[in-house]
Amino acid sequence: MNENDKIDPANSAISVSCRVPLLALFGGAALWLVIGLALVMLASLNFHMPGMFSDHGWMTYGRMLAAGNDAILYGFAIPTALGVMLWILASLSDSELALPLVPVLAANVWHLGVLVGIAAIFMGDSTGFQWLEFPRGGSVLLFAAYMLMGISAMATFGARRKRALQPAHWFLLAALFWFPWIYTSANVFLVAWPVRGVGQAVIDWWFSNNLIFVWLTLVGLGTVFYYVPKFAGRPLHNQPLALFGFVTFILISTWCGIPQGAPVPAWFPAASTTASILLIVPVLSLLAVFVKTVCGVQTQCKGGPFCYMKFGTTAFIVSALMLIPLGCPRFGVLAQFTEYAQAQSYMQILGFFSIVICGAVYELMPRVMGMDWPFQKFVRFQHWLFMGGLAILVISLAIGGVEQEMNNYNFTSGVIFMKFATLGFLLLLLGSLLFAANIFVMTLKWKLGLAKAFIAVIKRPLDASEVKS
Amino acid sequence: MNSGCRIFLVSFVALGLSWGGFVIAPAIQLGTQKQTAVLNSSLTYPEQRPGEATMGLQVYRRSGCAACHTTQLQQDGVECEVIVTGMGKTPVAVSNLLSSLNLTGLSKDDAQSASDQITAKGGKTEIHIVPTGGDIARGWGSRRSVSEDFLWDYPVQLGSVRMGPDLADVGSRLGSYSWQLLHLYAPQATTKDSTMPPFRYLFVVQKVGDVPSPDALQLPAEFAPPSGYEVVPTMAAEKLAAYLLSLHANVPLHDAPFTAAAPPEPTKAKK
Numbered sequence: 001m002n003e004n005d006k007i008d009p010a011n012s013a014i015s016v017s018c019r020v021p022l023l024a025l026f027g028g029a030a031l032w033l034v035i036g037l038a039l040v041m042l043a044s045l046n047f048h049m050p051g052m053f054s055d056h057g058w059m060t061y062g063r064m065l066a067a068g069n070d071a072i073l074y075g076f077a078i079p080t081a082l083g084v085m086l087w088i089l090a091s092l093s094d095s096e097l098a099l100p101l102v103p104v105l106a107a108n109v110w111h112l113g114v115l116v117g118i119a120a121i122f123m124g125d126s127t128g129f130q131w132l133e134f135p136r137g138g139s140v141l142l143f144a145a146y147m148l149m150g151i152s153a154m155a156t157f158g159a160r161r162k163r164a165l166q167p168a169h170w171f172l173l174a175a176l177f178w179f180p181w182i183y184t185s186a187n188v189f190l191v192a193w194p195v196r197g198v199g200q201a202v203i204d205w206w207f208s209n210n211l212i213f214v215w216l217t218l219v220g221l222g223t224v225f226y227y228v229p230k231f232a233g234r235p236l237h238n239q240p241l242a243l244f245g246f247v248t249f250i251l252i253s254t255w256c257g258i259p260q261g262a263p264v265p266a267w268f269p270a271a272s273t274t275a276s277i278l279l280i281v282p283v284l285s286l287l288a289v290f291v292k293t294v295c296g297v298q299t300q301c302k303g304g305p306f307c308y309m310k311f312g313t314t315a316f317i318v319s320a321l322m323l324i325p326l327g328c329p330r331f332g333v334l335a336q337f338t339e340y341a342q343a344q345s346y347m348q349i350l351g352f353f354s355i356v357i358c359g360a361v362y363e364l365m366p367r368v369m370g371m372d373w374p375f376q377k378f379v380r381f382q383h384w385l386f387m388g389g390l391a392i393l394v395i396s397l398a399i400g401g402v403e404q405e406m407n408n409y410n411f412t413s414g415v416i417f418m419k420f421a422t423l424g425f426l427l428l429l430l431g432s433l434l435f436a437a438n439i440f441v442m443t444l445k446w447k448l449g450l451a452k453a454f455i456a457v458i459k460r461p462l463d464a465s466e467v468k469s
Numbered sequence: 470m471n472s473g474c475r476i477f478l479v480s481f482v483a484l485g486l487s488w489g490g491f492v493i494a495p496a497i498q499l500g501t502q503k504q505t506a507v508l509n510s511s512l513t514y515p516e517q518r519p520g521e522a523t524m525g526l527q528v529y530r531r532s533g534c535a536a537c538h539t540t541q542l543q544q545d546g547v548e549c550e551v552i553v554t555g556m557g558k559t560p561v562a563v564s565n566l567l568s569s570l571n572l573t574g575l576s577k578d579d580a581q582s583a584s585d586q587i588t589a590k591g592g593k594t595e596i597h598i599v600p601t602g603g604d605i606a607r608g609w610g611s612r613r614s615v616s617e618d619f620l621w622d623y624p625v626q627l628g629s630v631r632m633g634p635d636l637a638d639v640g641s642r643l644g645s646y647s648w649q650l651l652h653l654y655a656p657q658a659t660t661k662d663s664t665m666p667p668f669r670y671l672f673v674v675q676k677v678g679d680v681p682s683p684d685a686l687q688l689p690a691e692f693a694p695p696s697g698y699e700v701v702p703t704m705a706a707e708k709l710a711a712y713l714l715s716l717h718a719n720v721p722l723h724d725a726p727f728t729a730a731a732p733p734e735p736t737k738a739k740k
Binding site: 046047050051052053054055056057060061062063065066124125126127128129130157165169170173174177178181182185189190194195196197198199200201202203205206210247250251254255257258259261262263264265268271333334336337338339341342404405408409411412415418 | 472473476477479480481482483484486487488490491492495496498499500501502530531532533534535536537539541543545603607613614615616617618619620621622623624625626627628629630631632633634635656657662663664665666667668669670671
């Protein structure tokens with residue numbers, strides 16, 4: 001961290017304005033990440049011993065897995081994304097966070113919504129739609145919280161001093177706009193006034209693709225394009241190419257996601273095939289921008305936030321390259337129901353997005369709080385744990401997927417790959433514990449500091465002028 | 470791209486297009502879908518599931534069955550095969566011809582021409598349509614799943630991962646009510662090496678009363694409760710089994726033609 005940034009009065013005003021909202025967002029998010037990974041790992045224990053959780057409905061595999069996945073996506077990924085987004089918008093605007101109390105309220109409402117939703121899944125009240133499992137009570141709270149957060153973000157954006165927009169702006173503003181649309185559409189057409197028949201499945205695929213692939217990519221790449229030039233110490237290479245990548249990405253990627261061979265009219269999967277193949281264009285352009293920006297840079301990353309960005313972006317490329325074949329008719333039909341497709345989702349959520357966003361949090365929180373991380377070494381440890389965990393998880397699931405298909409879906413022999421996946425989740429869980437420990441100890445230190453300052457004010461001897469003689 | 474408005478405009482167009490394509494279009498095209506005619510029959514498809522099976526779908530959802538099971542079968546395509554049903558008046562000529570003809574794995578035109586050659590010699594033939602592909606070869610069903618199969622279901626639980634076999638046609642494949650209940654209580658009792666977790670929480674282990682319950686499961690010794698106790702399915706388990714038995718994809722339709730081995734029986738959940 002650059003010492004000058006801490007002292008700069010304008011910067012410190014921004015930091016102070018972001019402090020409480022970001023702590024509220026990240027604190028809950030870190031907890032949800034730990035809970036989510038723990039649940040997913042416990043669920044995968046079913047493959048070691050099928051009978052171990054069978055006496056209680058709430059512990060059944062389908063509920064634990066859904067609750068864990070949603071805790072990771074809605075509990076961790078989205079609030080952290082919103083926090084980082086608020087901070088980047090405030091920094092780019094060079095102005096304090098507007099209406100700072102609103103995101104504090106929103107963060108609490110959001111985490112309450114996630115709690116309600118996860119409790120509902122455990123009680124068996126999931127909607128049954130993948131990645132949209134939260135029933136009405138939870139989703140209404142999430143939507144309200146998001147809109148509040150959006151008000152603060154837009155107000156901060158509107159108050160910016162420099163009118164020109166940065167590449168990070170494009171991605172983050174698009175993301176800001178994306179979520180309410182897809183989330184309301186999905187809830188209206190699937191939960192409130194459900195459409196008839198298999199149209200439900202199409203809308204659910206559209207929603208999950210737009211949330212997991214498009215939304216997470218927009219926020220993740222926005223963050224990368226904000227931080228990487230800073231780390232590299234040079235502007236983003238070839239801004240027009242980045243713009244081209246951005247526009248083609250949002251035009252194309254939203255059409256992916258309909259599985260091949262699905263029981264729907266053939267034009268749906270055909271549209272997704274076309275989009276998947278065209279996706280290579282934005283992915284390569286964005287990759288070129290990134291590579292040209294970081295190539296030959298002398299900055300050492302040493303497992304710090306810069307490493308997170310580089311690893312995360314690589315993971316995005318892998319995730320996109322894993323997604324493209326799923327859209328091809330031949331391979332897609334063979335692979336879509338195997339663990340390969342799961343490997344792709346985890347690559348996107350845990351590999352690309354979580355890494356990038358954790359890197360951003362590790363970079364920005366010391367500035368925001370004006371103090372260093374309590375456990376500096378954990379930053380590097382988490383990086384290695386995530387890298388190892390992901391490699392084990394994704395490679396074992398991907399190979400398991402191929403094996404499943406080649407072996408004619410022999411479920412007994414394929415279980416070995418799920419056993420490896422448990423190990424991957426375990427490493428990720430350890431990494432997330434380090435993340436949570438850092439955030440919670442930092443919060444605690446900050447609160448102790450506040451309390452000390454408060455006590456000091458009370459105990460301070462009165463000024464001479466105030467003492468009556 | 471120097472104004473926020475333009476970003477929103479581009480995003481609006483991009484998302485709006487796919488929203489029109491993948492939300493509004495399916496809501497119109499699939500949301501207004503009607504029952505369809507069964508091929509070579511006066512029946513319409515699908516029938517509403519029986520009440521208990523409809524409630525069983527909710528148990529299926531609550532239990533998260535779709536986390537491991539899909540209910541969508543796929544096929545690569547269809548082949549035709551020519552079945553000779555009669556040798557006619559010149560059996561020697563027909564059998565000579567048959568030895569030189571390939572009768573399976575044909576395209577529609579080839580099958581027609583083979584059939585024409587045989588009938589020209591006086592034989593009688595039928596052309597059968599046979600779907601091909603991994604799911605069909607595994608015996609999971611007789612045709613691919615089509616949108617009509619899910620017309621009355623809410624929520625439609627297609628599933629995305631196969632940690633266990635596909636269930637789209639499980640009611641035809643494993644059509645015994647008691648087998649389904651036994652399998653839910655102890656999968657390893659019916660399928661050795663099954664990786665499916667048991668769903669014991671859908672059952673009650675109770676003391677045998679004056680008269681043993683007629684619903685009690687007939688368990689193999691290693692899965693049986695202690696003597697004096699019996700395992701009785703709860704209503705949830707009964708509904709789930711009824712739903713599983715109501716899962717059929719064995720009716721030939723215009724979208725997914727095939728030649729049924731026997732006329733499809735009306736689907737009823739047996740109790």
